[in-house]
Amino acid sequence: MSGIIYPTTNLKATESLTLERGDGVYVYDNNGKEYIEALAGLWCTSLGYNNRELIDTVNEQMGQLSYSHMFGGKTHQVGMDLADKLNAMVPVENAKVFFGNSGSDANDSHVKMLRYYFNAIGKPEKFKIIARERAYHGVTVAAASLTGLVPNHTHFDLPFDALGILRTDAPHYYRGALPGETEEQFVDRITNNLEQLILKEGADTIAAFIAEPITGASGVIVPPKGYYEKVQAILNKYDILFWADEVITGFGRTGNDFGSTTMNIQKPDMMTLAKQLSSAYMPISASVVRGDMYEAMIEPSAQVGVFGHGYTYSGHPVSCAVALKTLEIYERDNIFGHAAEMGRYMQRRLHEFADHPLVGEIRGEGLIAAVEFVANKQTGEAFAGGAIGGFAQQACQNHGMITRAVAGSSLAFCPPLIVTTEQIDEIIEKFSLALQDTLDYVTRENLQVA
Ligand SMILES: Cc1ncc(COP(=O)(O)O)c(C=O)c1O
Structure with a gap:
């Protein structure tokens, strides 16, 4: 560990990711691995990285x-x-x-x-x-x-x-x-x-x-x-x-x-x-x-x-x-109009996961959304301790996507406003893989409540 007191971090945990550069909606770590930035940093990098102007x-x-x-x-x-x-x-x-x-x-x-x-x-x-x-x-x-x-x-x-x-x-x-x-x-x-x-x-x-x-x-x-x-x-x-x-x-x-x-x-x-x-x-x-x-x-x-x-x-x-x-x-560049259009697309695509056994609620507006995981789909019972969000966040990262667990068991999506439909498809694809990993984990650990 370096001498940094890391913000909003479990101080017992070790450093988690070293980023080196960014371009458009992508960032790259010190091993050259590419990640799509599905949270726009901390909900902020609206025009993406490396904007020349x-x-x-x-x-x-x-x-x-x-x-x-x-x-x-x-x-x-x-x-x-x-x-x-x-x-x-x-x-x-x-x-x-x-x-x-x-x-x-x-x-x-x-x-x-x-x-x-x-x-x-x-x-x-x-x-x-x-x-x-x-x-x-x-x-x-x-x-x-x-x-x-x-x-x-x-x-x-x-x-x-x-x-x-x-x-x-x-x-x-x-x-x-x-x-x-x-x-x-x-x-x-x-x-x-x-x-x-x-x-x-x-x-x-x-x-x-x-x-x-x-x-x-x-x-x-x-x-x-x-x-x-x-x-x-x-x-x-x-x-x-x-x-x-x-x-x-x-x-x-x-x-x-x-x-x-x-x-x-x-x-x-x-x-x-x-x-x-x-x-x-x-x-x-x-x-x-x-x-x-x-x-x-x-x-x-x-x-x-x-x-x-x-x-x-x-x-x-x-x-x-x-x-x-x-x-x-x-x-x-009519960025707000573009965000509205991309937002409708992202919300529609996220709703494709509505029937997934882990998904309790999908909510959002425009280019901000969250998917909440539940231990029991019928009753909406939450996972104890809320660690599932953290697991899903890491699974996304493993698949080359940065997102953020919020409120324990929800995963947030908030890509740069310049995101394209193809990039939203990529976010959905990576989320789908991470969701499967999360379901495997939940099944393995027997965490679902019948
Ligand atoms: C709604 C809202 N208000 C205030 C803040 C605090 O902003 P900052 O982290 O720049 O101090 C945030 C940060 O995420 C926020 O989401």
Whole structure:
């Protein structure tokens, strides 16, 4: 083992794969073995590897101005252009954007800006945030507290109580429905739970509700029809902001510009963007807020002398330049339209596995999907311990495909948006082989529940 403390890794495990280079939707390890990247890295390499235009953009900007900060209003054209471009794209009213380096720090910035805003408008007690079970919003202290996954809390003493995070249901019908409950009844029940939570806590203590329009790390949960309409009606009734964490779903992933569009979320008040914002060529994130929220923060910052929040790399010019070029390519090459078409094909092909004895649910939208394995197909009983996902992930890797086990027993698919039908066929073929290996393993170990 090297001296690295590996992120999101069992520290007892050894190093698992050494990658050397990438090209298009493929990556290659240090033995020259080729893998199709069926998870776009970590849901982020939308335009694939070795994109000449993006590389040239990075090189040119490096030569022009390799670094400049934005403290004290110091700025550069490429940063201002990126903000203009984003503001024109997002469904947030009169959007203003704060730049950061990752989805996690962007969510932390939002938590702080919420407090700043509500203090500014004379409602300091309105700071709690409703997040959902199984949500993933990152790993910095505030973001990890918003996250609703056990491994991100255990041994870290999280969630951090002072943040006032409230928890509501995950909108996962397959796992969360009561016996005999229809989708509509499920939505009614969990949105009623949300309203009861608000009434119990007091609406005047709650600032915002945060949601990934479609989740990623928690197993690609696509909420049932009508869910967000009901959630937004409740939030509007109690004057609680809607905060869309679009770190995965932003920029074409679900077949539209944003997951909010796909899921019929109306005018979110805040949005978190990262990952595909730069096709992961350079780290960059954006915390987007409504224009009037920004306006309210101006006077208090003047009183203090400064809006006391900012990172060394907020608005890094190389990151801004490559993000701007990425957005230009999305538009010029109709990447979102292509993703929608490829998404329909990928979802259709994945559904061919519906009758497989290990497959409980196949879900997704656009170019993001998950297949959930179950110990009992009839009852949906999950495998104990959730190790099956890890086995299937390794089996895929053995067959030359990189994917990711999520939520224990689900395997996620999220290829670069430039993927072709032939490459989706290759993903399906490799998944089919890995699925057979997984079934052999389950049979051998007698893991299925009759
Ligand atoms: C929805 C969502 N929010 C936030 C994050 C955190 O982003 P980062 O890993 O860049 O900090 C992620 C990462 O996967 C995510 O999926």
